Amino acid sequence: MIIVITNVEALSLGELQYSPEVIYPGDDVDLWIKVTNNDEKDLKNIEVSIKPHYPFELRQVNPKKGTAVIHHLNPGESDIVYFKLHIDESAISREYRLDITVSYDKIEYDKGEEIVTHYNWTKVYYIPVYGTPNFEIELINNSPSLTPGKTERISLLIYNKGTGKAKECTLSIGGNQYISPVGSTKFYLGTVKPQGRKLINLRLYTNGGTPEGTYIIPATLSWIDEGGKVKSENINIGLTVKGDVLLGVSNVITTPREIKPGDTYVRIDVTVTNNGHGEAKDVKVHLKTSYPFRDSWSSANFKGIGTLKGGESKTVSFTVDVDKSATSKHYKVPIYMEYLDVFNRRHNTTETIDIYVKSKPVLEILSKEYTVKAGKDNILLITVKNVGNEKAEGVRITAIRNSAQPFDYPKKSDTVGTLNPGENGTGAIVVSVDRDALPKEYIITLEIRAIGDRDKGDNNVYITQKSIKVKVEKGGGGIPLLLYYGVIGMIVAGGMIYYFRENLDKN
Numbered sequence: 201m202i203i204v205i206t207n208v209e210a211l212s213l214g215e216l217q218y219s220p221e222v223i224y225p226g227d228d229v230d231l232w233i234k235v236t237n238n239d240e241k242d243l244k245n246i247e248v249s250i251k252p253h254y255p256f257e258l259r260q261v262n263p264k265k266g267t268a269v270i271h272h273l274n275p276g277e278s279d280i281v282y283f284k285l286h287i288d289e290s291a292i293s294r295e296y297r298l299d300i301t302v303s304y305d306k307i308e309y310d311k312g313e314e315i316v317t318h319y320n321w322t323k324v325y326y327i328p329v330y331g332t333p334n335f336e337i338e339l340i341n342n343s344p345s346l347t348p349g350k351t352e353r354i355s356l357l358i359y360n361k362g363t364g365k366a367k368e369c370t371l372s373i374g375g376n377q378y379i380s381p382v383g384s385t386k387f388y389l390g391t392v393k394p395q396g397r398k399l400i401n402l403r404l405y406t407n408g409g410t411p412e413g414t415y416i417i418p419a420t421l422s423w424i425d426e427g428g429k430v431k432s433e434n435i436n437i438g439l440t441v442k443g444d445v446l447l448g449v450s451n452v453i454t455t456p457r458e459i460k461p462g463d464t465y466v467r468i469d470v471t472v473t474n475n476g477h478g479e480a481k482d483v484k485v486h487l488k489t490s491y492p493f494r495d496s497w498s499s500a501n502f503k504g505i506g507t508l509k510g511g512e513s514k515t516v517s518f519t520v521d522v523d524k525s526a527t528s529k530h531y532k533v534p535i536y537m538e539y540l541d542v543f544n545r546r547h548n549t550t551e552t553i554d555i556y557v558k559s560k561p562v563l564e565i566l567s568k569e570y571t572v573k574a575g576k577d578n579i580l581l582i583t584v585k586n587v588g589n590e591k592a593e594g595v596r597i598t599a600i601r602n603s604a605q606p607f608d609y610p611k612k613s614d615t616v617g618t619l620n621p622g623e624n625g626t627g628a629i630v631v632s633v634d635r636d637a638l639p640k641e642y643i644i645t646l647e648i649r650a651i652g653d654r655d656k657g658d659n660n661v662y663i664t665q666k667s668i669k670v671k672v673e674k675g676g677g678g679i680p681l682l683l684y685y686g687v688i689g690m691i692v693a694g695g696m697i698y699y700f701r702e703n704l705d706k707n
Contacts, residue, residue: 210239222427237273246270255288293331331364345442349408366423374418443478462524474508480539492526528559562588575635586619592650606637
């Protein structure tokens with residue numbers, strides 16, 4: 201304790217005494233000091249006043265706050281004055297100034313006459329205050345949540361947010377029925393100054409059956425304060441256990457089983473499974489289509505399947521159309537999934553499924569507008585192209601008769617033959633138009649039938665219907681049926697001549 205003393209002749213102040221002997225922020229401190237008349241004369245009207253500075257605050261113990269009065273001290277006589285102070289809770293460790301002022305009257309007599317001399321002086325004292333550590337433990341923001349059945353590394357920051365220094369500080373970590381520390385459970389932190397911090401990493405194991413939620417584990421901090429006292433504090437550490445949500449897709453089943461170009465309303469059934477331990481709420485699934493697939497109708501592929509607990513599965517169905525020009529191959533189709541965890545935080549993930557589009561012949565009519573004459577037999581040459589990605593065998597066209605139309609078909613079917621992908625072929629039908637048919641446009645429906653590439657094991661029969669426009673005009677024209685058969689005969693005869701000539705050349 202540093203004491204500044206002002207020399208006096210008659211009155212002296214002794215050592216400043218206080219209780220408790222070790223003062224901490226927030227304490228109420230009792231002060232007392234001995235006042236002694238060192239003179240040979242009487243002293244009267246003695247007032248001892250205390251002037252506090254931060255962090256001291258006066259408490260009322262005397263009739264006049266902060267002032268103690270002694271009415272009379274004989275020579276050599278002593279008395280004790282008392283005060284009380286409160287220490288501010290935020291005081292840091294250091295020595296703080298306290299001013300004590302003394303005023304008194306010295307009584308002397310000269311030839312029977314009383315002579316009073318007034319004195320006033322101040323003595324300065326310094327009182328040590330020891331700040332108190334105040335600890336907080338925080339999880340670092342990037343520390344993971346605990347996962348049932350796993351050991352996680354957790355980073356902790358130990359803050360001294362108090363006003364005093366903590367020496368020889370140690371932290372001991374405990375567990376509970378669900379969470380247990382792995383490896384070291386006691387950490388030496390050394391000295392932690394006010395506003396200082398220490399980082400530790402610990403490993404915690406969470407039992408496999410632990411429900412999702414928040415848990416606390418006990419921790420004990422021990423240290424020696426600046427006053428030399430051993431202190432300890434129990435602090436609970438809050439931890440979050442969040443079961444991992446692992447959404448996956450499996451058991452992809454399509455209807456029809458074999459998907460081919462041009463198919464519509466193809467149903468895709470997918471099983472969505474939560475392979476984790478946690479609960480996924482408000483699960484929404486979206487099959488994201490792109491060429492050659494498209495949604496069969498608006499919102500056909502947005503599905504909500506509710507809640508999936510750990511290990512639970514649900515089946516969701518999507519519906520798509522396949523472009524007729526789709527290439528035969530495997531396509532990766534993304535399925536976007538989003539959900540809420542138990543803390544209502546939204547997450548998302550994307551999985552892909554494999555969809556195989558098989559090849560098939562796709563037949564189109566190239567010429568779609570024709571002109572015919574009323575009262576005539578008209579030959580229509582129908583050119584068909586295989587725009588698909590598989591050979592079409594036995595391609596055959598057939599006109600479908602409509603009784604409401606003024607047409608008859610002396611020859612309504614014809615075989616085009618085999619068409620490889622990208623090849624054209626022509627077939628002919630004969631349309632006989634009634635003599636009194638109205639001159640206008642009519643729509644004739646043609647059925648195109650073909651067999652798949654049997655060399656590839658495709659024995660399916662593909663049937664499609666296409667329309668052509670037929671404009672009826674009055675009067676002559678058209679190709680006479682006799683001429684049609686003559687043309688056919690010439691083609692056949694030419695083929696036979698070619699065949700026999702080839703054989704003769706070989707012989």
